[in-house]
Amino acid sequence: MSISPTPRPPYIAVIFSNQREEVDEKGYAQTADEMVALASKQDGYLGIESVRDETGFGITVSYWRDEDAIKNWKANADHQAAQKAGRKTWYRAYKTRISTVTRDYGLGD
Amino acid sequence: MSISPTPRPPYIAVIFSNQREEVDEKGYAQTADEMVALASKQDGYLGIESVRDETGFGITVSYWRDEDAIKNWKANADHQAAQKAGRKTWYRAYKTRISTVTRDYGLGD
Numbered sequence: 001m002s003i004s005p006t007p008r009p010p011y012i013a014v015i016f017s018n019q020r021e022e023v024d025e026k027g028y029a030q031t032a033d034e035m036v037a038l039a040s041k042q043d044g045y046l047g048i049e050s051v052r053d054e055t056g057f058g059i060t061v062s063y064w065r066d067e068d069a070i071k072n073w074k075a076n077a078d079h080q081a082a083q084k085a086g087r088k089t090w091y092r093a094y095k096t097r098i099s100t101v102t103r104d105y106g107l108g109d
Numbered sequence: 110m111s112i113s114p115t116p117r118p119p120y121i122a123v124i125f126s127n128q129r130e131e132v133d134e135k136g137y138a139q140t141a142d143e144m145v146a147l148a149s150k151q152d153g154y155l156g157i158e159s160v161r162d163e164t165g166f167g168i169t170v171s172y173w174r175d176e177d178a179i180k181n182w183k184a185n186a187d188h189q190a191a192q193k194a195g196r197k198t199w200y201r202a203y204k205t206r207i208s209t210v211t212r213d214y215g216l217g218d
Binding site for chain 2: 001002003004006009013015017018019049051052053054055057058059061087091092093094095096097098099100101102103104105106107108
């Protein structure tokens with residue numbers, strides 16, 4: 001992963017903080033990769049950044065042009081199946097926060 | 110780290126995505142711990158979530174009551190010294206995005 005080259009604000013950031021259960025590592029990893037690939041094909045997708053540490057705590061932030069883009073992504077059938085498996089099997093806890101980025105600044109690439 | 114028990118939106122999320130240089134691990138870790146402790150004492154602080162993976166890519170999201178709270182935190186002298194060391198030494202690249210959380214939902218604690 002690396003820092004997403006997002007456009008000038010405003011845009012939407014979906015902050016997904018989560019704690020993995022220690023189960024089904026292979027199935028989870030495969031679906032996670034598929035979801036990143038699928039998200040990147042959606043209209044209005046701007047980027048994704050994702051980190052998980054050795055304790056299973058993770059943060060994924062995806063960036064989107066507007067509310068319509070995240071509504072469409074949330075309704076995507078393959079994504080809905082992955083979300084269901086996440087609730088049932090992969091995550092012990094999670095919180096999703098939808099936010100509007102109003103400004104940014106940085107260093108390097 | 111765990112998922113922050115933030116109040117009902119709206120509130121501010123500061124998304125700090127960063128790539129560490131492989132230098133000064135000890136000094137960085139000590140300052141990072143100090144900054145988390147210091148942030149939590151600021152007026153308007155709501156929580157912090159932070160993850161770094163084995164490649165040195167990290168995401169830290171801190172949550173704040175309002176713009177005044179993040180302005181005060183950004184202006185804190187110890188925090189400014191840490192930011193300067195970050196730019197000079199610890200980070201190869203970073204991006205800070207200030208956003209307003211408009212809604213959230215979750216599972217578990």
